[in-house]
Amino acid sequence: MSAVARANRLTPYMFLAPAAVVLVFALLYPIGYMVYASFLDWSPSQRIGQADFIGLRNYANLLTDAAFLESFWVTIKFAAVVVTLEMVIGVGLALLLDRNIRGMSLLRTIFILPMMIAPIVVGLMWRYMYHPTVGIFNRTIKNLGFETGIPWLSDSTWSFIAVVIADVWQWTPFIFILALAAMQSLPRSALEAAEIDGATEWQKVIMIKIPLMMPVLIVTLLLRLIDAFKVLEVIMVLTNGGPGLSTEIVALRIFRTAQEFQELGEAAAMSNLLLLMLMALTIGMFMYTKIQEARTARMLKAAQQEDE
Amino acid sequence: MPKIQLENLVKRYGDFEVLHGINLEMEENEFTVFVGPSGCGKSTTLRMIAGLESVSGGEIYIDGKPVSNLEPKARDLAMVFQDYALYPHMNVAQNMSFALRLQKAPKSEIDSKVKDVAKMLGLTEFLHRKPGELSGGQRQRVAMGRALTRDSGTFLFDEPLSNLDAKLRGQMRAELALMRQQVQKNMIYVTHDQIEAMTLADRIVVMHGGYIQQQGTPEELYKRPVNKFVAGFLGSPPMNFLDAELTDEGGKLFVVGSGFKIALPEERAHTLPANAKGPVTMGIRPADLTFAPKAADDQSFDLQVVVSEYIGAQSVLICDCAGQKVEVELKSDTPIALGEKLRFEANTDAIHLFDRETEAAL
CATH class of the missing domain: 2.40.50.140 (Nucleic acid-binding proteins)
Structure with missing residues (x-):
């Protein structure tokens, strides 16, 4: 092989190299550090080299740590509830707004605004609105003639509902936008065929639109699920995990373990578990896409063989 | 089966009129072909008959009953689309039986109908395949099968062969002509291909610029065109x-x-x-x-x-x-x-x- 040809073959890798370097320093190094730290009994006053190596004890402790298990359960509950609500509302809105209305593009822009606000700001905003006396919700409730307002952030059930509402408010637009895009790229003629076949609007949604949107919806769902497991800022600002542990999701637990309890090793172990879980989800998502692609390829091949 | 009449049918998009008062009567069990160049209004007319486009003026009568405000499903018609419009997530049998399932027809009836039509179209061995696993010609057949299974009085075809390659098109054209003999229905067929029009039609309707130029049997139109457009459009090589x-x-x-x-x-x-x-x-x-x-x-x-x-x-x-x-x-x-x-x-x-x-x- 000539020198020129070899250089040509190496060109793509040369372009990739800077990104790879950044990735190694900014991603792999900290992750490696974290994985290593999760095997240590390490307090912030020590340098990492001074910490004792304790093997898997941090992980073993986690499995018996009621507070961690509680926050793990809260996270799963939170993710399941918000993602379900967001999917239903987001897809529902998309179904309602999938038509040519004047000013639709403006409406769409307004819809995605919540997504663009920094999470801390969202948290602060909702904290004011949930305020027991001056917040808009309780003021409205009192104006309507009810004696007592809702203990939004001071009751364990209500505070969970409160953080769910805030998250749904912020992230439903994400699903709405993706669902709307998927819907608008559906084959028009298949829907017309369904109309001729006698399907009502509702039957078209259930039997044609939703099944055809499924691939996009599944990817959207996984993206949201991954995000919901990592949620931190809004809840930190709104409730800081309280009252009790009612809204303490894993991310917050990790933050407090490191900051308040000064247990860096244990915090690293928690982070690691969360990471593994998210990776499982992500790999699931990739597998799904791969399977889809393989299926399409197989179909195409089968069809082409017969098309002689 | 029913008799279809178009009376002063007009279609406007905003201020832009694309169909200028179409008058046409299609007899029972007649194979009518709308033919004309792109943009002549033939597909629009068909889609208005189907109920997929609103009527801006005039009226459509099916068996004497005005239908232009009825939903497509209330008009008792089946349609074959240019891109076949199969439901990608359903297999062939489900595609063909969709309308009957919506009508809540008994399962045994659905099964026997699907089986009969599949046999007639040579689709029996593909009933469990999805449209993505079929070749172009097979998809075309499924689209026909879906229309046939329904047993409606009128069949609408919107350029059904234009996505096939030349050889397959000729073959399907012959099969259509054969089907035409077996199935006594009203058929309205839109095409820009004058050969399809000549070979299939009982009545050809030549359209151009939103007007009907001439209608009649293929022979009438070929031998006695009323104007230069019709004369030049029908026949190959052209006049x-x-x-x-x-x-x-x-x-x-x-x-x-x-x-x-x-x-x-x-x-x-x-x-x-x-x-x-x-x-x-x-x-x-x-x-x-x-x-x-x-x-x-x-x-x-x-x-x-x-x-x-x-x-x-x-x-x-x-x-x-x-x-x-x-x-x-x-x-x-x-x-x-x-x-x-x-x-x-x-x-x-x-x-x-x-x-x-x-x-x-x-």
Whole structure:
């Protein structure tokens, strides 16, 4: 092989190299550090080299740590509830707004605004609105003639509902936008065929639109699920995990373990578990896409063989 | 089965009128073909009959009942789409039975109908495949099958063969003609392909610019086109048009142009309107010219052969007649030398004359 040809073959890798370097320093190094730290009994006053190596004890402790298990359960509950609500509302809105209305593009822009606000700001905003006396919700409730307002952030059930509402408010637009895009790229003629076949609007949604949107919806769902497991800022600002542990999701637990309890090793172990879980989800998502692609390829091949 | 009438049917998009008052009656069990170039309004008309496009003016009657405000499903029709419009997530059997399932027909009835239609279309072994696993021709069949399973009175076809390659198209066209004999239904078929129109139709409706130009049997339209557009649109290779002058020399009519002077048969003198003399467009089909070196001067053209297109048994000669292009279709074994000036005899009974301004047939 000539020198020129070899250089040509190496060109793509040369372009990739800077990104790879950044990735190694900014991603792999900290992750490696974290994985290593999760095997240590390490307090912030020590340098990492001074910490004792304790093997898997941090992980073993986690499995018996009621507070961690509680926050793990809260996270799963939170993710399941918000993602379900967001999917239903987001897809529902998309179904309602999938038509040519004047000013639709403006409406769409307004819809995605919540997504663009920094999470801390969202948290602060909702904290004011949930305020027991001056917040808009309780003021409205009192104006309507009810004696007592809702203990939004001071009751364990209500505070969970409160953080769910805030998250749904912020992230439903994400699903709405993706669902709307998927819907608008559906084959028009298949829907017309369904109309001729006698399907009502509702039957078209259930039997044609939703099944055809499924691939996009599944990817959207996984993206949201991954995000919901990592949620931190809004809840930190709104409730800081309280009252009790009612809204303490894993991310917050990790933050407090490191900051308040000064247990860096244990915090690293928690982070690691969360990471593994998210990776499982992500790999699931990739597998799904791969399977889809393989299926399409197989179909195409089968069809082409017969098309002689 | 039902009788379909269009009365002053108008379609407007905003201020832009695309269909200008279509009037048409389709008899029971008739195969009607709407044919015309892109944008002539043929698909729009079909979609209005189907109920997929709203009616801006006029009315559609099915068996005397106005339907233009009814939903598609209330009109009792089935439709085959250009891109087949199969439901990608359902298998062939589910695609074909969709309408019946929506009607909550008994399962045994659905199964037997799907089985019958699949057998008729040769789809039995594909019933469990999804559309993505089928070839173009098979998908086409499934689209037909979906329409047939429904057993509705009227079938609408929106350019159903245009996505197939040439060979498959010919094959499906023949199958359609066969199906046409077996299934006694109203069929309305939209195409831009005049061969499909000629071979399938009981009645052809030629459309252009949002107007019906002419309707009738394929033979009527081929032999007696009412204007230059219809004459040029039907027939392949298309009719030749030559600028000419209609003159009267002592009671005998001649069509005179640069390079030719053809005598018209005597009876044409009685049928042509008196004011027809003067500039006209003469039309003659390529097949109505024959190679005849000894033909009379006033029965023939002297043409310079420029290109010969060999298409098998027939060849099409592209010739020059004093600056105007003339095509001649003849048997390929006719001894023709390129570049030479040769004499071709015209079938003077088949000469068409059109008004130069209005393009209407004289």
